[in-house]
Amino acid sequence: MPSLDPTFAALPLRELAEAALAKARELGVDHADLRSERIRVQQIRLRDAELDGASESVDSGLAVRVVHRGTWGFAAGTVQTPEAAVRLVEQAVRVAEVSAPVNTEPVVLAPEPSHGEQVWISAYGTDPFEVPDAEKIALLGDWSKRLLAHDAVAHVDASLHAVKENKFYADTNGTITTQQRVRVHATLEAVAIDEATGAFETMRTLAPPVGRGWEFLQGVGWDWDAELAALPGLLAEKLAAPSIEAGEYDLVIAPSNLWLTIHESIGHATELDRALGYEAAYAGTSFATLDKLDTLKYGSPVMHVTGDRTVQHGLSTVGFDDEGVQTQQWDLVKDGILTGYQLDRRIAQLKGLNDGRSNGCGFADSPGHAPIQRMANVSLQPAAGGPSTEELISRVKNGLYIQGDKSWSIDMQRYNFQFTGQRAYLIKDGKLAGQVKDFAYQATTTDFWGAMEAVGGPETYVLGGAFNCGKGQPGQVAPVSHGCPSALFRGIRILNTVQEAGK
Amino acid sequence: MSGAQSGSTPQQLAERALALAEADGTVVLVEESTTANLRWANNTLTTNGVAANRRVTVVSTVRGSAGTSAASVSQAGVTVDTIETLVRESEAAARAASPAPDARALLGPNDVSGSQGVRWDEAAVGTDIEVFTSLAPALGESFDAARSAGQLLFGFAEHTAVTTYLATSTGLRLRHDQPTGKLELNAKTPDFVRSAWDGAQTRDFSDVDVVSLAAGLGQRLDWQKRRIDLPAGRYETLLPPTAVADLMIYLFWVASARDAADGRTVFSAPGGSGGTKVGQRIGVPGLRLWSDPAASGLESSPFNAVGSSSSQASVFDNGLPLTATDWVRDGVLERLVTTRQSAEETGLPLAAPIDNLLLEAGGTASLEELTRSTTDGLLLTCLWYIREVDPQSLLLTGLTRDGVYKVEGGEVVGVVNNFRFNESPVDLLSRIAEAGRTEVCLPREWNDYFTRAAMPALRIGDFNMSSVSKAS
Numbered sequence: 001m002p003s004l005d006p007t008f009a010a011l012p013l014r015e016l017a018e019a020a021l022a023k024a025r026e027l028g029v030d031h032a033d034l035r036s037e038r039i040r041v042q043q044i045r046l047r048d049a050e051l052d053g054a055s056e057s058v059d060s061g062l063a064v065r066v067v068h069r070g071t072w073g074f075a076a077g078t079v080q081t082p083e084a085a086v087r088l089v090e091q092a093v094r095v096a097e098v099s100a101p102v103n104t105e106p107v108v109l110a111p112e113p114s115h116g117e118q119v120w121i122s123a124y125g126t127d128p129f130e131v132p133d134a135e136k137i138a139l140l141g142d143w144s145k146r147l148l149a150h151d152a153v154a155h156v157d158a159s160l161h162a163v164k165e166n167k168f169y170a171d172t173n174g175t176i177t178t179q180q181r182v183r184v185h186a187t188l189e190a191v192a193i194d195e196a197t198g199a200f201e202t203m204r205t206l207a208p209p210v211g212r213g214w215e216f217l218q219g220v221g222w223d224w225d226a227e228l229a230a231l232p233g234l235l236a237e238k239l240a241a242p243s244i245e246a247g248e249y250d251l252v253i254a255p256s257n258l259w260l261t262i263h264e265s266i267g268h269a270t271e272l273d274r275a276l277g278y279e280a281a282y283a284g285t286s287f288a289t290l291d292k293l294d295t296l297k298y299g300s301p302v303m304h305v306t307g308d309r310t311v312q313h314g315l316s317t318v319g320f321d322d323e324g325v326q327t328q329q330w331d332l333v334k335d336g337i338l339t340g341y342q343l344d345r346r347i348a349q350l351k352g353l354n355d356g357r358s359n360g361c362g363f364a365d366s367p368g369h370a371p372i373q374r375m376a377n378v379s380l381q382p383a384a385g386g387p388s389t390e391e392l393i394s395r396v397k398n399g400l401y402i403q404g405d406k407s408w409s410i411d412m413q414r415y416n417f418q419f420t421g422q423r424a425y426l427i428k429d430g431k432l433a434g435q436v437k438d439f440a441y442q443a444t445t446t447d448f449w450g451a452m453e454a455v456g457g458p459e460t461y462v463l464g465g466a467f468n469c470g471k472g473q474p475g476q477v478a479p480v481s482h483g484c485p486s487a488l489f490r491g492i493r494i495l496n497t498v499q500e501a502g503k
Numbered sequence: 504m505s506g507a508q509s510g511s512t513p514q515q516l517a518e519r520a521l522a523l524a525e526a527d528g529t530v531v532l533v534e535e536s537t538t539a540n541l542r543w544a545n546n547t548l549t550t551n552g553v554a555a556n557r558r559v560t561v562v563s564t565v566r567g568s569a570g571t572s573a574a575s576v577s578q579a580g581v582t583v584d585t586i587e588t589l590v591r592e593s594e595a596a597a598r599a600a601s602p603a604p605d606a607r608a609l610l611g612p613n614d615v616s617g618s619q620g621v622r623w624d625e626a627a628v629g630t631d632i633e634v635f636t637s638l639a640p641a642l643g644e645s646f647d648a649a650r651s652a653g654q655l656l657f658g659f660a661e662h663t664a665v666t667t668y669l670a671t672s673t674g675l676r677l678r679h680d681q682p683t684g685k686l687e688l689n690a691k692t693p694d695f696v697r698s699a700w701d702g703a704q705t706r707d708f709s710d711v712d713v714v715s716l717a718a719g720l721g722q723r724l725d726w727q728k729r730r731i732d733l734p735a736g737r738y739e740t741l742l743p744p745t746a747v748a749d750l751m752i753y754l755f756w757v758a759s760a761r762d763a764a765d766g767r768t769v770f771s772a773p774g775g776s777g778g779t780k781v782g783q784r785i786g787v788p789g790l791r792l793w794s795d796p797a798a799s800g801l802e803s804s805p806f807n808a809v810g811s812s813s814s815q816a817s818v819f820d821n822g823l824p825l826t827a828t829d830w831v832r833d834g835v836l837e838r839l840v841t842t843r844q845s846a847e848e849t850g851l852p853l854a855a856p857i858d859n860l861l862l863e864a865g866g867t868a869s870l871e872e873l874t875r876s877t878t879d880g881l882l883l884t885c886l887w888y889i890r891e892v893d894p895q896s897l898l899l900t901g902l903t904r905d906g907v908y909k910v911e912g913g914e915v916v917g918v919v920n921n922f923r924f925n926e927s928p929v930d931l932l933s934r935i936a937e938a939g940r941t942e943v944c945l946p947r948e949w950n951d952y953f954t955r956a957a958m959p960a961l962r963i964g965d966f967n968m969s970s971v972s973k974a975s
Contacts, residue, residue: 047814051601055811056592057577061556074552078580091632095551098632099541101643103548133574133599141601155765193766198773200766200895278544281657281689281700284887287973368538368554409890409923411902413974416923418900420892440892440900442923442970473542473659473687474552475951493970500925500969501898 002121002213004180008038008166011080013178017170019082020064023089024172031067031109032089033171035322036060036080037367039163040129044136046158049144051137061367064088068096070106074370110349110358112325114174120319122181123312124213128162131214136160139217140186143228147190150232152239154200155191160184160217161209161467163479167322175324183315183479184216185209185467190231192239201437203235203422206256206404208464209479211313221313234435238423241435246496250399250427251441251489252392257421258380259464259482260405265445266298266305267378267482268471269414270332271361272341272351278373283471284412287445288338290351296338299449302383305333307342307376309360314377315465315479316363322371323362330359332378336449344373365476374478375469382485386457389486394430395454400439400494401425401432405464407440418442420497440495451492456485511583513557513627517670519583520561523590526597527571528564528609529672530821532808533557535627538663539634545655546646553632557581560810561590562818563597564609570602573818575811605817605844611673615822618806623676627666630682634662634708638686645717649690652721657689662708667808675822679804682706683954685945688713689905690720696975697918699723700884700905702745702945704954706800723884723906729917731909733971739880739936740966741873741910744944746886747862748956750928751792752949753889753899755860758830759814760839764849769897769929770839779839781851786834786932789865794857795827800943801955803858815856817842825857831932859955864938870960873939875913881966882908882915885947886924897927902972904947921975922968937962 017034024032038060045052062085063076073096075088128136140158147156162184170176189204207222216222253261268286273279275286288296298305308329309316320326323345332340341353344362348354363374393401404422411417420440426433443451465481511519513533520531535557542550560577574596578589612619638660649656662684669677684705691698699720705711742750763770763779772778786792796805807823809816820842829837838854846853874882889901900923907919939960946956 043811045813050604051572052604052814053575053812054573054596054600055575055577056596057558057560057579059579061580063554071548072550074550076552076554076556078556080580091553095553095632098635098639099548099551102541102543102639102646104646105545105547133596137599137601155767191765191767196774198766198771198776200771202767202894276545277655277657277691277695278549280544280691280695280698281659281687284974285695368556370550370552372550407890407892407900409888409900409902411921411923411972411974412887412904413972415974416902416921416970416972418892418923418925418969438893444973470951474538474540474661495925495969497893497898497925498896500967501893501896501927502930502967503896 002124002127004178005164005166011036013168015082016062016080016085020085020089021170021172023086024066027093029066029068031172033065033169034085035063035367036168038166039366042162044140044160046140046144048155049141049148054133059366062088063367064092065370066092066096067107068093069100071096071100071103072107076368107346108349109345110356112173112345112358115320115324115326116174118177118320120179122211122317124182125215125220126213127164127182128184128214129164143188146228147188147232152192152236153190153232154193156188158188160186169322169324171324173324177320179319181211181318182213183209183211184213186217190235192235194239201235201239203231203238204404205231206422209315209467211315211317234423237435238437241437243498244436244439244494244496246494246499248491249494250396251492252396252399252401252486253489254403254486255462255464255484256404257402258484258487260408261419262378262380262482262484264408264410265414265417267375269445270341271373272343272347273373276347282473287413287415292338294337294339297336298333298338298446299336300452301336302455303333303336303449303452304381305378306330306381307332307378309376311377313463314481316375316377316481321360321362322364323358325358325360325362327360342373342376347373363478365478369474369476372472372476374471375480377481379483380455382458382461383455386455386485389456389460392454392456392486392488393427393432395488396427397429399427401427415444438497440497442493442495448489448492451489452487453490454488456487460485513668514624515583516559516581516586517668520586520590521670521672523587524672526563526594527566530562530818531670532560532810533668534665536663536665537629537631538661539630539632540661541635542659543642544657546649559586559589561593563593565597567602571606572597572600573603573606574600575818577810605812605819605842607819607843609671609673609819610675610822612675615675615677615806615824618677620676623678628664628680630662630664635660638708638713641713645714648717653693654721654724655691655693656717658687660686669808669822671821677806677822681804684708685950685954686711686713688716688720690717690724692724697724697727698905698975702947704943704945726908726915727906727918731917731919733919735922735968735970737965737967740963741877741880741882742961742963743870743883744942744958744960745947746883747958747961748944748946749886749889749948751860751862751958752946752953754897754928757897758840760841760849760851761814761845763839768894779849780836781839783836784834785836785929786831787864787935788834790831790834790932791829791863792831793827793829793861794859796825796857798859798861801859801957803955807855815840817844820855823855825855828854828857861941861957862959863941864935864959866938866940866959868939870939873937873960873962874910877910877913880910881919882910887948889948892925897929898925899927900925921972923970923972925967925969931963934963935961936964
């Protein structure tokens with residue numbers, strides 16, 4: 001069983017909290033919370049099997065957030081002493097005072113029971129920071145060489161990104177949590193070049209980022225050997241593949257691609273802070289506005305989407321959020337209808353959703369940032385006893401089977417999107433008929449999900465995700481997972497990206 | 504706020520790290536940063552904050568039989584009592600690393616001309632919430648005005664001050680102060696259907712007039728009273744400086760000489776020869792794309808400060824003096840971004856990355872004048888969600904945002920629906936029909952990562968609006 005990081009456990013967390021919360025009460029705040037965080041990140045990159053860069057960083061510090069006379073105040077620093085914690089409380093109150101003249105909407109937080117003292121540690125086997133660097137570099141080097149050994153492969157980029165996140169939280173409500181999460185993301189991307197023309201193509205491994213430890217790179221939860229063995233041949237086929245003919249196609253989309261479409265067109269669109277306009281000047285708003293709750297036809301009746309921060313190995317998964325709220329699972333879209341949103345304590349109270357209780361989506365990416373509403377693991381549920389990927393493909397006369405995410409872009413209201421992928425196969429009369437290249441799919445969110453005819457069974461379900469979801473000002477980056485089965489879509493617009501470039 | 508960093512000074516930390524170091528070479532970067540921000544939506548404050556941070560990065564280089572290896576370890580909140588751990592971790596990581604292909608001798612005081620030791624002993628510059636003591640009431644005034652006009656204001660103001668101290672075991676002592684300020688303002692009608700945006704970058708907020716910016720947005724919302732639906736297609740399009748900046752910054756980010764020589768970017772020579780397009784015409788005559796650490800209002804670090812090596816930067820090149828560099832001159836690609844290693848390997852001149860970007864294409868007209876000389880075209884506000892679709896052509900996709908205006912006979916006649924575009928910034932350089940005067944602007948999309956830009960507005964005869972977006 002993993003245990004709490006000793007460097008973090010050695011901090012005087014209890015004294016910091018007591019000093020800060022006592023000062024906050026003395027200054028008469030409505031609410032105060034203190035977070036101490038230690039976030040350790042390692043990045044190792046290899047280029048053509050040679051080390052290109054190895055870096056490690058630790059972000060640690062202390063943050064105090066108050067609600068003072070109905071206005072937020074936030075202050076953060078890196079010194080972790082009771083005196084520094086008290087100074088942060090004073091600064092946070094001063095920030096609230098300077099801000100008060102421009103605040104017309106008093107901040108009230110949704111009630112949350114006091115959870116007392118809680119410790120939560122994510123499910124992983126081996127802490128990646130306990131593995132010698134030389135072993136990590138050697139493994140990535142070996143994997144790179146396996147790819148480079150193939151004639152078609154001109155270059156290989158390999159990278160490992162490992163994170164260990166410790167959070168201590170204490171608030172004036174009496175909740176005190178100490179939590180630890182570990183996550184890893186390893187990728188290899190191979191490049192093939194047509195020496196005659198200079199044309200090139202790339203292909204990346206489909207292994208997702210996961211809330212697991214080093215064991216993931218040793219084959220627990222992913223078959224690296226099989227993926228690395230297949231990749232060069234798939235890339236060679238892609239380089240030689242015909243350019244797609246633009247037009248309408250039926251699509252069977254693998255979870256390795258569909259997770260990102262879910263993230264962009266459902267995950268962000270069901271964030272209530274966006275729907276209310278809090279992100280309007282930056283990340284954007286949402287077409288799925290509050291007046292459409294329980295009526296908006298998001299997609300076809302086979303569409304069932306949940307939000308959770310509880311699934312094992314999920315990147316958004318945690319015991320308690322950064323506002324002291326116990327995490328949950330709930331419906332966002334049921335039978336194709338919008339039925340829920342992602343909430344933090346302020347907006348849950350403001351709109352009285354979820355019986356006036358947050359569903360635990362408050363998150364800050366570092367001790368220097370205040371928590372905002374961030375994404376839960378938003379996942380498309382498979383159909384019990386549903387079809388296999390091959391069965392879905394067999395239902396298509398003229399279509400594409402798309403695997404792996406690549407390029408993505410969606411508008412500020414989450415309507416119009418365009419995605420590419422790592423590879424696509426033509427489907428002819430229910431059978432795969434070789435790869436095509438230069439494809440992109442473009443659609444409007446509700447049209448796309450409305451065109452979803454079938455979702456695959458549980459055996460097709462994979463948890464994908466990303467470390468780097470961006471939102472908020474100042475910008476914050478959050479890790480999040482999205483599970484989904486393979487799914488079948490009818491009549492989607494496919495572009496040829498070479499034609500789009502005017503060539 | 505720097506008082507929040509109790510105990511030792513950044514200079515003492517750097518010297519202590521070097522005194523403890525046992526590696527063959529050591530680079531220490533101490534970054535003292537303070538930041539303050541205000542965010543608002545729906546005519547009211549939403550979040551705010553101040554933060555102070557001290558980050559120490561130790562790069563160790565270790566000579567071995569097969570070559571020199573390097574590793575970098577970085578930590579926030581380090582003190583003189585805890586810095587030894589950081590130094591030892593960095594050294595252990597360097598010993599575990601395989602040889603670094605970019606290994607070169609570390610630079611010394613003789614390599615950095617007059618900047619050695621300049622203002623080294625002075626304390627870091629800082630900022631705090633008081634930087635907004637004028638802005639906050641002006642915002643309040645703008646909220647009142649917006650309320651009376653039936654409009655909503657959204658936006659963000661941020662001021663950051665970073666002082667970087669760079670010290671090496673070879674004797675370098677360099678220091679740079681970098682203030683960065685930005686304000687984004689967005690006005691909407693309460694139904695969110697009409698939306699207008701403006702932004703400003705500043706070093707200290709003394710030159711930001713939020714009341715006047717808000718008034719300008721009010722006029723834009725008036726322009727949007729008439730709505731015209733247009734289909735996808737190629738349109739004559741005026742790109743304002745902020746939109747040009749977001750496209751050119753992407754181009755700059757992929758301008759690695761090493762990647763180009765490896766045959767994997769838009770700047771690779773065709774035919775798989777291992778060459779690059781340096782020396783080839785890629786833009787219209789008179790076009791200049793450059794960076795200059797001394798550019799007025801866009802001042803950036805005059806020396807290289809690198810925490811971790813990549814294809815565009817090397818930890819071994821820390822302290823390298825940066826001077827004005829033309830990436831494109833008179834339409835010809837002059838430079839790609841190199842390290843000392845990639846410059847040697849590609850035979851191209853040494854040109855390290857610089858934290859600002861400027862474009863000039865011979866124009867003198869303002870955006871308003873360009874609009875008045877437009878017979879039939881689109882005037883954009885900004886671009887959004889820009890992502891690479893195809894690295895070979897550097898095809899980018901993205902959206903128009905916060906106001907696409909139809910211009911007829913030199914007049915704005917209404918607002919058009921938003922579009923998704925598919926265009927390559929490299930291709931655009933050769934399709935510029937007309938350019939305006941170069942102006943300092945705030946890049947809408949990339950200002951979290953790259954703020955300092957000066958760009959002209961550009962007229963493109965046939966900008967590819969690939970599909971209609973229903974977003975507003």
